[in-house]
Structure formats: structure tokens, C-alpha cells
Amino acid sequence: MDSLSGLALGFGNAFSLVNLAWALLGCFLGTAVGVLPGIGPALTIALLLPITFSVNATGAFILFCGVFYGAMYGGSTTSILLNTPGESGSIITALEGAKMARNGRAGPALATSAIGSFVAGTVGTLGIAFLGPVIVEWALVLGPAEYFTLMVLCFVTVSAVLGSSALRGLTSLFFGLLLGLVGIDLQTGQPRLTFGVPELLDGVNVVLVAVALFAVGEALYMAWHHHAGKQEVLEVGRLMLSKEDLKRSFWPWMRGAGLGFPFGVLPAGGTEMPTMLSYYAERKLVDPKYAPEFGTTGAIEGVAGPEAANNAAAAGILVPMLTLGIPTSATAAIMLSAFQSYGINPGPLLFTQQAELVWTLIASLFIANVMLVVLNLPLVGLWVRILKIPVPQLYAGILVFATIGTYGISNSVIDLVILYTLGVVAMFMRRFDFPVAPVVIGMILGPMAEQALRQALTISQGDWTVFVTRPGSAIILGLAVVALVGPKLYGAWSARRA
Amino acid sequence: MINRRTLLAATAGLGLAPGLAQAQQRFASIYMFVPANPGGGWDGLGRAIEQAARQAGLVGSFQFENVGGAGGTVGLPRFLAQRRGRADALMVSGSVMVGATLTNKTPVSLQNTVPVARMTDEAGVIIVPANSPIQNIGQFADALKANPRGVSVAGGSAGGTDHIILGLMLQKLGRQPREASFVAFPGGGPAQAAILGGQVTAGISGWSEFSEQIKAGRVRALATTGERRIDPAVPTLKDSGIDVVATNWRGVFGAPGINPTQRQALVDLMTAIHASEGWRRILEDRGWDDAFLTGAPFEEFLTRDRADTEGVLKDLGLA
Numbered sequence: 001m002d003s004l005s006g007l008a009l010g011f012g013n014a015f016s017l018v019n020l021a022w023a024l025l026g027c028f029l030g031t032a033v034g035v036l037p038g039i040g041p042a043l044t045i046a047l048l049l050p051i052t053f054s055v056n057a058t059g060a061f062i063l064f065c066g067v068f069y070g071a072m073y074g075g076s077t078t079s080i081l082l083n084t085p086g087e088s089g090s091i092i093t094a095l096e097g098a099k100m101a102r103n104g105r106a107g108p109a110l111a112t113s114a115i116g117s118f119v120a121g122t123v124g125t126l127g128i129a130f131l132g133p134v135i136v137e138w139a140l141v142l143g144p145a146e147y148f149t150l151m152v153l154c155f156v157t158v159s160a161v162l163g164s165s166a167l168r169g170l171t172s173l174f175f176g177l178l179l180g181l182v183g184i185d186l187q188t189g190q191p192r193l194t195f196g197v198p199e200l201l202d203g204v205n206v207v208l209v210a211v212a213l214f215a216v217g218e219a220l221y222m223a224w225h226h227h228a229g230k231q232e233v234l235e236v237g238r239l240m241l242s243k244e245d246l247k248r249s250f251w252p253w254m255r256g257a258g259l260g261f262p263f264g265v266l267p268a269g270g271t272e273m274p275t276m277l278s279y280y281a282e283r284k285l286v287d288p289k290y291a292p293e294f295g296t297t298g299a300i301e302g303v304a305g306p307e308a309a310n311n312a313a314a315a316g317i318l319v320p321m322l323t324l325g326i327p328t329s330a331t332a333a334i335m336l337s338a339f340q341s342y343g344i345n346p347g348p349l350l351f352t353q354q355a356e357l358v359w360t361l362i363a364s365l366f367i368a369n370v371m372l373v374v375l376n377l378p379l380v381g382l383w384v385r386i387l388k389i390p391v392p393q394l395y396a397g398i399l400v401f402a403t404i405g406t407y408g409i410s411n412s413v414i415d416l417v418i419l420y421t422l423g424v425v426a427m428f429m430r431r432f433d434f435p436v437a438p439v440v441i442g443m444i445l446g447p448m449a450e451q452a453l454r455q456a457l458t459i460s461q462g463d464w465t466v467f468v469t470r471p472g473s474a475i476i477l478g479l480a481v482v483a484l485v486g487p488k489l490y491g492a493w494s495a496r497r498a
Numbered sequence: 499m500i501n502r503r504t505l506l507a508a509t510a511g512l513g514l515a516p517g518l519a520q521a522q523q524r525f526a527s528i529y530m531f532v533p534a535n536p537g538g539g540w541d542g543l544g545r546a547i548e549q550a551a552r553q554a555g556l557v558g559s560f561q562f563e564n565v566g567g568a569g570g571t572v573g574l575p576r577f578l579a580q581r582r583g584r585a586d587a588l589m590v591s592g593s594v595m596v597g598a599t600l601t602n603k604t605p606v607s608l609q610n611t612v613p614v615a616r617m618t619d620e621a622g623v624i625i626v627p628a629n630s631p632i633q634n635i636g637q638f639a640d641a642l643k644a645n646p647r648g649v650s651v652a653g654g655s656a657g658g659t660d661h662i663i664l665g666l667m668l669q670k671l672g673r674q675p676r677e678a679s680f681v682a683f684p685g686g687g688p689a690q691a692a693i694l695g696g697q698v699t700a701g702i703s704g705w706s707e708f709s710e711q712i713k714a715g716r717v718r719a720l721a722t723t724g725e726r727r728i729d730p731a732v733p734t735l736k737d738s739g740i741d742v743v744a745t746n747w748r749g750v751f752g753a754p755g756i757n758p759t760q761r762q763a764l765v766d767l768m769t770a771i772h773a774s775e776g777w778r779r780i781l782e783d784r785g786w787d788d789a790f791l792t793g794a795p796f797e798e799f800l801t802r803d804r805a806d807t808e809g810v811l812k813d814l815g816l817a
Contacts (some may be wrong), residue, residue: 046536046564049545053552140695144681184568186682189601189657189816191568198575201602202567267691320687324694325710328687333537340542341549343783347710410565412576455681459650459698 003130009356010363019062023364026063027371030070034086035078037211037405041071042330045338052341057357060338062364068331069121069368072314073376076113076307081106081386082398084215084405089271089310091210091440092279095161096294096302098214103297106387107239110380112249112300113307115241118373120257120308124315125365127261132319133351139265139320144455145466147268149476151449154273154441156483157280161437163295168434176442179204180450187454199414206272206443208406212419213436215402217426219395224427226392234387234394239380248290249304252282256308263309264316267328268452271313272444278305284487315365322358324348524767526558531581531589533573535566538685539704540590543617543748546780547588547768553776556767569598569655578610581753585760588614592748593659596800596807600817601657608804612752612761613796615768618781619747619789621724622663623705623732625717627696635721635738638700639671646677652692652701656682657816659746660702662807663723665814666742667735675813693717704746706785724787747789747803749796765792 013019029048033039045064052060075086080097093113100109127135142150162169182193183203194200241249256278263274282301283294293299320326325346327333339346344354351358389397406419426436460466467473530548534540541564551557565573570591581587591608599607626632632641641649646668653660661682665675681698683689686707693701694716701708701717705728711717712729719732723744727734735742752764771777772790781788791799811817 042536043564046541046562049536050548050552050560053549140691143692143695143697184602185656186684187656189598189655189661189682191602196605198568198572198604201604202572268688320691324690324716326687326690326694327537327685328691330535330537333535333685333687334541337537337542337545340784341545345710345785348714348716349710410572411563451684455683458679458681461647461679 006355006359007129007363010359010361011366013058013356013360014062014363014367019059019364020367022059022063023066023367023371026066027070027368027375028066030067031074031372031375032070033067034071034074036408037078037084037086037207037402039408040087040330041068042334044071045331045334049334049338049341052338057342057344058360061335061357061361062368064335064338065361065365066368066371068314069311069365070372072121072311073114073117073372076117076310077110077383078401080109080113080303081383082215082401083218084398084402085207085210086405088206088210088444089275089313090307091206091272091444092275092306093303093310094210094214095279095437096298096300099296099298100300100303101298101387102234104235104237105298105300106384107237107380108241108245108300109298109303110383111239111241111377112245112304114373114376114380116249116253116256116304116308117311118369119253120260120310120312121315121369121372122366123257124261124264124312125362125369127312128315128319128322128365129362133323135262135265136319136323139262139267142266142472143470144452144459145470146472146476147266148449148452148456149467149473149480150273151445151452153476153480153483154276154445155449156480157276158438158441159484160280160283161295161435161441163433163435165433169438172429172434172436172438173442176439177446179209179439180443180446186451187458197414199410199412203447204418204443205409205415206440208409208415208419209422209443210440211402211406212422213426213429213439215398216419216423217430217436219399220423220427221430222391222395224431234391236384236387239384245300248287248300252278252301252305253308255281255285256305257312260309260312261316264313265319266316267320267326268448269313269316270329271310271317274309274313275306276441276444278309280483281305318365321346322361323351325350522555523558524556524763524770525586527561527586528557528559529561529563529581529584529587531573531577531587532562532564533566533570533577533589533591533595534564536564538566539620539746539748540570540592542784544590546777546784547617547750547771550771550774550776550780551767554771554774556770556774568602569658570595571598571602571604574599574604574608575606578606578754583755584753585756585763587753588750588764589753590748591751593746593803593807596804597657597659597662597811600804600808600811603817608751608800610754612754612756613800614750614752614761614764614792615772616747616749616789616791616796616799617768617772618749618786619724619745620704620706620786621722621728621745622659622702623708623712623722623728624663624700624702624720624735625693625708625712626700626720627693628716628718629696630699630718632700632720633718635733635735635740638720639667639738639740641699642668643671643673646673647679649700650679650681650698652681652683652689652698653703654682654686654689655684656680657811657814659704659744661814662810663702663742663744665810666744667740669810669813670740670742675810676815678814709785745787749791768792
């Protein structure tokens, strides 16, 4: 079956009143769980699994897709308003998004993320429908050596968030790398830096660290510097995108979607790397007129790009699941187990043997995407009212929200101890002008880079030249060098000409 | 809203009606603790038990909690501490946890729980990418014997069942298990991708994870690791002259501090689930091997399994 007739069949199936109701319910639930830092789409779908005993496969998968896409939308809302990322793909969104919200631009930030999510979700879903089977074969060509060099490339993005002092920024980065070491080492099965605490065996959750550093640290710092008697309320400003905002958002959306989808397809890709690269790209490509907004009052490009990258990557993650039956994320794994409840064994033949189901699923992704933007845009006005709460109460609320959400990750008291310990650390980091974003970048990339490096070296029997003799990794390494020294060389070159 | 409510009502009706006719309810509710994330093998077993028990009307409702990570050793202490003495609590576990408690040197292990029943058993399979020059298990064994470092093998976490199988094979081939070039991947997905993409020489994993890829001709199955053949065309390691039998068993365990009568009630429940028509269909659909075992034989099995696992892990330098 070719893609077009497949889509036609899928839309025919999905457009029934019952299925649309499932999609709406899924989008609603997904948005709700995306907002909470602790609960992700995988857990929500797991909780919904019993419905597979009595609802037909089409209805159930439409519901699940709604939850999955909805969570990607919801995650950015709290990133922007409360500086509290709901899931790891929204961490980078908080960098500029929260600054925009603090400077009276919460409305445009939420709007650009909602529309950007829609644009990228549509691009990504088109990618699943038309490129899926082809692109996944390319993705399989990349091995641990290429992944390691991809992460080297992503490390370059740290330079965009280092702040005024490289020494302070790199100290933060190494603190993040240290946090990333906690837990059982995958290659040897031995625990590292766990101090006999079983909760630490699985490492420290990156969303937890982001919430601690961004939200708790900021709240504690505000409390430290708050002057009693002064009732401050943040400015809310206009809600929708101005023509200028739209113009500034368009290319970041496109670049973000273009970066995100292929990373999502990669079996070890995920949503974090493309959001980092997109942020770096937007910061370097931004019109010099707006460049000072980055890191100060918040630049809309820095929200539009990463949000688009996040949603396109989320769509890409479904490609290996649908075309090869390989679960590359927790959500994909739980969806595959739902297939099994229906006696369908997902594998490379899924597309041909279950064509009707797969195309209905893809069609329902389009429908969920439209529903979500319709659902979320009017909500922008409602959401920004949160910021009308006076500052002390607002930050108290953020602390309560961060605490509840963190406890929801695994109902563990140890997590709360980590949250507040790191929150206090982050408060002092703010006081002494250490940037917190490199901590999160180090923590995400460090463990992935370490595992990929050791996997690559095990395969090559300890031969380090593998990173330059494999064409893929050599090209990526070259790109990393260009990204690192290119802007400086270009700057020097244009300075000499001027 | 009416639509949703009717559907939910229909859900409840479908779940209970046939069951009430078949058997009497043994438990009003069961608290099922899964020390792994949703989507994995343990989670699948827990939810399959729910499906069969509810269809047969044996249990009114199930409450699930997933606490994943580190081969179940993050969740295990939580289950032991929070569910002590609860007669309606079950934890899903299996051979992975036996290995993980040994390599992580945790202060608690499955010995602190009350064994209820072993339910399923899954053999591993050794596969190579479809375009690999290695055609059969004999050639693979020769390559391993000649230079284990040159034969990279992908699998799950270090010290897990896949790693143990490779270690046992090297032992039987007269090499040191420590010479293994084992490449650990987090979870089945990335490992499958590395094997399909030919990034490694071979891979070891559970049969069910690869059965569809084998059927589709994307990978070649060299041998399975159970006592009996799963696919008549694929020999077992034992058939091929490598005396290794290692499988990934899964079962359920009760909370510490329950009395023998309460334990017997859980064993009776699992026996009834095992005897149900729904369970038989699930085993068939999922391709799981029935490995039902309770009481003293199950306890003996556990002691033996722990000793065997510890021996191999010591040889691998992990315990």
C-alpha cells in the first residue's frame, strides 16, 4: 500500500465520532500529565493499559497517541511559566521561555511553543508517513562511534550557555558530568557514587535535577533577596504573537523540526540532543538586532526552535517502533506491549501485516496534532493568569508544585532530599553567578557519551582511530570542529575586513 | 462525557460478567509491585496476570506500582519495607533480579521475600545480522574460541542473562569469561538496532524480542539457549555440543512477614490463574514457555539458581 492510499484509509477509520472522542480524551490527559514533572506519557499509557481488554485496537491506539503528543505540548507550559520542565525534552525551552515570561512575554512564548509544536508535529508525522521506512535504514547505519561523535557535537552547545565566565561555566559543566556518573555503570554492572543508597542505583533523574536547579534554586534565591512589604506582580503583556514574533519564529520552527525528526528516528537519539543543537543554532543564527535578548530578557527564537525540535523528535521516535518493531523509548515500549495485548506481535512486518491499524494510527496523530493546537492556543490566556499571582505566593506555589511533581517521579523521599539539596546548591550558584544550564547539559550528555565511547571501543577492540576511520563519525567530528571554532574564525575574519 | 461513561461502564461489564460465571472471587484486590518500568518483561507478566485473573473473575481489581531501575534492585527494598505483612501484595521478579542483587551487592535479595510461583520461562537466542558471514553456531563458536575479543556481542546490561550466557559459552569453549567482548545496551530497543545495523558481530537476547526479526529475515538465529528447541530449524546450544542451558524465568513473590496460610492463599490464586483458559491463551499469544512451579520445589530451584548465577558472575569478575 502506498502512503497516500494508506493515509486515506487511515483517515477514513479515524474519523468516527467514537475515535475522535478517544483522541480528545487522549490529548486532554496527555496535556495534563505533560504539565506535571513526575508523570510522563509512558506511565500514563501503562495506567490506561487495562482498557485494551475491552476497547478495540484502533480506539486504544488513538487514545495513546493523543496522550503521547499531548504530553509533548504540556511539558513546555510549565517550563515557560514556572521554569519547571515537565519532561526532559522541555528543559532547553525553559532557558529562554522562563526569561520571556519574567519579562512580560509569557503569551508569545506559549503561543510560539504551541504553534511550533503543531508545525513540527505535522512535519514529523508527514515524515513518519512518507520517509519512515527509508530513513530508519539510514539510522541503523549509525553505531556507537557515530553516537559518541554526535554527543561531542552537542557538547559544543555548552558554549552557548556558558555565560560571561568560561571558568564558571565549565565548573558547572563538570558538576553536571559528576551527577551523571551516579548509578550503576551499564558496561560493568558496578554501582558508582551511590553510597549504599538503593534509590541512587538507577542514577539521578535529569528532570528532577532540572527542576531543582531552575525552579527551586530560583525560588530560594528570590526568597533570599525578597524585601518584605513590596508587593510585586509580574507583567503579563500581550497574549498572541505579533507579526514580528511570527517572522522571528518561522525559521526556528522549520530548523527545529528538521533537526528533531532525524534525531528522533535514531535508536539512541531521543529528544534532548536536538533541542540542545537547535538552541545553539538559533543563538548563532539570530539577527544581531535581537542577539542581546538571549539570556537576558528571553529571545523567542530560543523557544520556537527547541520546542519544534522536541515535537518533531517525538514523532521520529515512533518510526523505529512502526517500521521495525523496535522500542527506542519508554513510551514506544509500552505501546508495543499494548500491541501484544491484541495478539499483534510488532516487528518489521507490522507495516504490511497490520497496515490498516498503522495508517489509522498515523492519521490519528495528525488529528491529535490539530486538536492540541486548538486546545492549547485558547488556554494561553488562562495559563498566563498564573503570573498575576503576587511574586512571593507564586514562588511558594512553584515550590509546592515542584515538590509534588518530584515525589510523583517514583514516590521516593530520597528524590525530595536531592531536590532541595540541589536547590540550595543552585541558589548559591545564582548568588555567585555560576550558570545552571551547563549542569543539565553535562548530566544529559555525559552518561550517553561515556557509554557510547566505551561501546565503540569494545567493538573496535580498543582502537581509538575508529572515530576518524568510520566516515560517519569523521564527518560529524568535522562538524563539531567547525561549530566550535567556526564562529570565532568568522568573527575574526569579518573584524579584519571591517 | 456520556460517551466516555458508557464506555467505562462497558469496560467494567466486559471484565467481570464472564468471570462471575466461571469462578468465585478469591481476592477483592491485589497490589502488584513491578520493580521495572512499564513496557518491559516483568511489567508484561504482571499485566498478563491481571488480564487472566480478571477474565476468570478471581480478583476484583489490581493496583500497579512500577519502580524501575538497576535490574529491580531499586524497587526491591521499597517492596520489602512498604508492603511487609500485606497478604494481598505480589512482586514480579525473576532471574534478572538474582543477578542484579549479586552484582550490585545489595544488602537485600529475593531471599527476603516469600516465593509464590514461577510462571514463565524464556530461552535466549544468539543471532547475527542477515548479511553476516557467520552461517551457523559452529562457525560462531570457532570465532569465539579463536579470538573472543574480536567477536563483539550486544545484549542487555552487564551481568544480566545475556552476559551470563556469553560467559558460560566461553567457559565451555575453554576460554576465560572475562575475555568476552560484551557490549551492553540499555534496554532491548538500542541493542536490537545495533544488531540489525551490523554494528556488532552478534547479539544475545530473549527469544521473544527477536522472533519477529527472525521471521522477517532481518537477522539469522544461530542457536537458542533452552533445554528444547523453540523453532525446529534452530538448534539449542546443547544440540550443538556446547553444554549451556540458561533461561530467563519470571515469577511472583509475596511480601515478607505474611503467615503460611496467607502465603497458601496467594499460591492457590496463582494456581487458579495458571489453570484458567485465559492464561493458556496468553502463553500462546506471547510465545511464553509455561514454567509453573510453587512450594518447596520452587524454593529449591531458587537456591540452585542463585548459586549457579553467583558462580558465573564471579568468573566474569562481576560479583
